[in-house]
Amino acid sequence: DTGVSQNPRHKITKRGQNVTFRCDPISEHNRLYWYRQTLGQGPEFLTYFQNEAQLEKSRLLSDRFSAERPKGSFSTLEIQRTEQGDSAMYLCASSLGAGVTDTQYFGPGTRLTVL
């Protein structure tokens, strides 16, 4: 399977714990995006990388959130001191980063539940 993969698919944690999600983009895609989707809503942009550089962060990304993409390959999204409001689906997408269209292809998401 050469699509975007995300792990874990589901994560249940207690309030105050730290969690880390991983995203493996489609190989040779140099842009990688993180979005958050709450129930009944469309995804909201969190941050994106061009290769290993984090080029933009949304205001939604509080100080408790950090994302990395070492070596421009896979990416991790960490949430520290989780809160119940962090419960959501976290979606990762990648794009080739070339051409006008630059379609983003999404992974299956990681569903986080904070108890």
Add this chain to the structure above:
Amino acid sequence: AQKITQTQPGMFVQEKEAVTLDCTYDTSDPSYGLFWYKQPSSGEMIFLIYQGSYDQQNATEGRYSLNFQKARKSANLVISASQLGDSAMYFCAIHALRSNDYKLSFGAGTTVTVRA
């Protein structure tokens, strides 16, 4: 900034019939791209079709076609010959076509239920 409005929270369609999903957008960028994604209950966002603001013709992709009316700022998705597998949430999204700003802004989505 870009904004997408999808006013239909849910729609029912009979199998083999066509359905139109509405999408209006607002943007200050002169060049932009419009996307439609399908999200089944499994959660994965599946890319369906793309329309560039500069495209002269409406995009088509198999059973999916886009009714793009630039002056009205609308980009409605038409699904022809609906199948049971088309039951899902459908999202319209937009991004500006300028350097270092390819993030997508999504609408709230429309749930489509195909009846046998």
